[in-house]
Amino acid sequence: MGTLSPAAPPTTPERTKSRLLEAVKDCDCATAQALADKLGVTVPAIRRHLQDLQDAGQLEVRTEKPGGRGRPQHVYVLTEAGEATFPKAYATLCVDVLDQVERLFGDGAVLRVMDARRLEFQGVLASRLAGHSDLGRKLTALAAVLCEYGYAARAYQENGQWYLTQRNCPAPAVAKAFPQLCQAELTLYRDLLELPVSREARLSCGAAECRYKVG
Incomplete structure (x- = not known):
């Protein structure tokens, strides 16, 4: 009988939010769709986490046009409190x-x-x-x-x-x-x-x- 591999630990909401902050920091155009694609979750799920982070004062949303042209879209950016979650030297x-x-x-x-x-x-x-x-x-x-x-x-x-x-x-x-x-x-x-x-x-x-x- 083969040995079963241990199941991967479930991703906690806190870990998802931490990954989301990292994704916003790394993303040139952090829309909800782009962040959902990057983290491999649904857009409704990512929006819930984004709202939680906004409520916590770690994210804010801006309306921008991609490349200065096209339809405006909501882009998420880190606030000062959001930046403070990353290690500093x-x-x-x-x-x-x-x-x-x-x-x-x-x-x-x-x-x-x-x-x-x-x-x-x-x-x-x-x-x-x-x-x-x-x-x-x-x-x-x-x-x-x-x-x-x-x-x-x-x-x-x-x-x-x-x-x-x-x-x-x-x-x-x-x-x-x-x-x-x-x-x-x-x-x-x-x-x-x-x-x-x-x-x-x-x-x-x-x-x-x-x-x-x-x-």
């Missing part, structure tokens, strides 16, 4: 650039770059915190702004002591390679709040969060 590029800055301009060059960025960001934060004189309100407002930048920040008080935490680091690989980034952040909070600020935990050192003690 931004962290590696950033580390490489900073490494070259350090090699070309000396050990203090990276810190000077970080300080320049810190001063610019400090101006942005200061304008958003203007009008908050109370420390609690100021830290809560600061945490809200940091969340907009992807830091997953939170301000809270414990036994009369204020803390600011960040559960996400937008550039963990860079922070690990160049601790000057974390030092610039600590200096930023000290200058912005005009109070003593100390760091008690750090994501890039393996902690679950960056935690700052304020005041």
